[in-house]
Amino acid sequence: MKGEGSTELKVLYMNARSIRNKVDELEAQLEIGKYNVVGITETWLQADRAWEMNIQGYTSYRKERLTGRGGGVALLLRNDIQSLARGDIESGDAESVWIELRNSKGRKTLMGVIYRPPNSSLDVGCKLNEELKSACRKGSDTVVMGDFNMQVDWENQNGTGPQEREFVECIRDGFLEQLVLEPTREKAILDLVLCNELDLIRDLEVKEPLGGSDHNMICFNLQFEKEKGKLDVSVLQLNKGNYGAMREELVKVQWSNTLAGKTVEQKWQVFLGIMQKVQDRFIPKRKKDPKGSKGRLWLTREVKGSIKIKEKKYDIAKMTGKLEEWEAFKEQQKITKKAIRQEKMRYEGKLAKNIKEDRKSRQ
Numbered sequence: 170m171k172g173e174g175s176t177e178l179k180v181l182y183m184n185a186r187s188i189r190n191k192v193d194e195l196e197a198q199l200e201i202g203k204y205n206v207v208g209i210t211e212t213w214l215q216a217d218r219a220w221e222m223n224i225q226g227y228t229s230y231r232k233e234r235l236t237g238r239g240g241g242v243a244l245l246l247r248n249d250i251q252s253l254a255r256g257d258i259e260s261g262d263a264e265s266v267w268i269e270l271r272n273s274k275g276r277k278t279l280m281g282v283i284y285r286p287p288n289s290s291l292d293v294g295c296k297l298n299e300e301l302k303s304a305c306r307k308g309s310d311t312v313v314m315g316d317f318n319m320q321v322d323w324e325n326q327n328g329t330g331p332q333e334r335e336f337v338e339c340i341r342d343g344f345l346e347q348l349v350l351e352p353t354r355e356k357a358i359l360d361l362v363l364c365n366e367l368d369l370i371r372d373l374e375v376k377e378p379l380g381g382s383d384h385n386m387i388c389f390n391l392q393f394e395k396e397k398g399k400l401d402v403s404v405l406q407l408n409k410g411n412y413g414a415m416r417e418e419l420v421k422v423q424w425s426n427t428l429a430g431k432t433v434e435q436k437w438q439v440f441l442g443i444m445q446k447v448q449d450r451f452i453p454k455r456k457k458d459p460k461g462s463k464g465r466l467w468l469t470r471e472v473k474g475s476i477k478i479k480e481k482k483y484d485i486a487k488m489t490g491k492l493e494e495w496e497a498f499k500e501q502q503k504i505t506k507k508a509i510r511q512e513k514m515r516y517e518g519k520l521a522k523n524i525k526e527d528r529k530s531r532q
Contacts, residue, residue, distance in 0.1 A: 176392060176393070176394045176395075178390070178395065179388070179390060180204065180207070180391050181198065181199075181204040181207045181208070181387075182360065182386065182387045183208075183209055183378075183382065183386040184209075184354075184360055185210070185211055185212060185380075186211050186213070186382045186384065187211065188209055188212045188214065188222055188243075189213060192221070194379055194380045194505075196224060196225075197472065197476060198379065199224065199227075200464055200465050200468050201468075201476060205247045205395075206244070206245070206246055206247075206250070206391070208242075208243075208244055208245075209242065209245070210241075210264075210282060210283070210284040211239060211240060211241065211284060211316065212241035212243050213240070213241055214231065214241050214243070216433045217433055225465075226247060226248055227246060228245070228250075229245050230243065230252075230254055232259075232264060235432065240264050240284060241264065242264050242283065242315075243266065243282065244266050249395070250395065251270070251272065252268050253268060253269045253271065254266075254268055255268055255269050255279065258279070258281070260300055263293060265282065265283045265284070265297070265315075267281040272393070272394055276310075276394060278310040278311070279310065280311075280313070280314075281304060281311075281314070282313075283297060283313060283316075284316050285297055285316065285319070286318065287318045291332065294335065294336065297317075298339040301313065301340070301343055301363075302339060302342070305342075305343035305365060310365065311343075311364060312363070312364045312370070314361070314363075314387070315361060316359050316360050316361075316384065317336065317359065319336055319359070323349075323350060326340075326341075340363065344365050346364055347361050347362070348363070348373050348389075349387060351375050352375075352385075353375060353387065354383055354385070360384055360385070362389065368392065370390070370391060370392070371389065371392070372390045373388070374389065375387055376483075377483035380506060381502070381506075406454065406455055410451060410452035410453075411451040411452075414451050418451070422443060427443075428440075467513040469512055471508065471512070472508050475504060475508045478501055478505075479502060482494070486498045
């Protein structure tokens with residue numbers, strides 16, 4: 170893919186099949202690929218455990234499956250991109266999340282991530298189609314990523330069943346183009362990228378899976394002029410926080426009344442909002458030059474090298490189709506995953522030791 174430019178956003182999409190045990194690998198992908206936007210399906214996250222995917226430097230929009238195992242969708246955006254949640258497009262029951270990207274020139278781009286589980290009912294299919302139609306009626310540039318689990322011959326745009334045929338018709342009616350033309354899981358094209366303007370997306374590439382997922386990642390460049398000028402980045406000065414005052418403020422909250430009648434996800438969002446206000450009031454911030462950031466210090470030269478080897482082995486296996494090359498790629502996947510986790514644990518252990526020693530020296 171081409172390097173990041175002021176008129177392009179680098180986008181990464183994946184079906185993670187549980188991001189919980191792949192966050193370290195995701196962070197490595199973001200650091201190396203310099204992605205501005207990430208769409209994820211099958212996050213397998215829970216609403217009351219938001220910290221499990223707290224990625225430094227990114228704003229997260231999420232929707233978890235409230236009952237049963239699996240599912241869930243998320244959109245991650247770098248903090249320097251203006252965005253707005255578009256819950257008015259979501260049907261409520263479907264597994265989807267929609268946002269609007271904005272810049273100072275008034276340019277707006279709708280972006281959605283959708284997950285349609287296998288063997289979904291006609292009702293689920295109809296709701297997702299309605300969301301697509303609603304998005305297309307907004308009159309904005311529209312980009313949709315997701316795992317639709319549809320068996321469609323995309324070269325001829327022929328669906329194999331009634332739901333698939335309705336989906337293809339919905340895409341045509343919305344003047345959407347489906348851009349993924351090679352398999353994303355085994356021999357099937359299940360993960361799709363849709364847009365209503367062909368010149369919106371360039372350099373689309375189907376990549377290796379993230380960790381042990383059985384779906385391939387997809388990356389592309391999205392035409393979108395980002396804000397110019399220096400970005401103000403603020404960091405919390407935790408050592409100067411007034412934690413006593415924070416506790417007193419939180420005690421005043423009538424939690425039973427505040428959270429009454431809300432779902433688990435709604436309660437979590439209310440709690441986060443209150444905590445954010447209290448944090449902003451009692452923990453000071455200081456501005457930080459984003460160019461001064463050293464990135465993820467645990468992502469060493471050796472780890473980056475292991476990731477590059479993994480990518481090369483995937484390309485060879487994909488090109489040759491030989492069983493032994495696929496086995497070599499899978500083995501390198503394990504090596505890379507182990508290297509990432511070991512290096513991050515080593516870094517965090519060293520950091521904890523330094524903090525402990527620093528505290529002792531102050532006593």
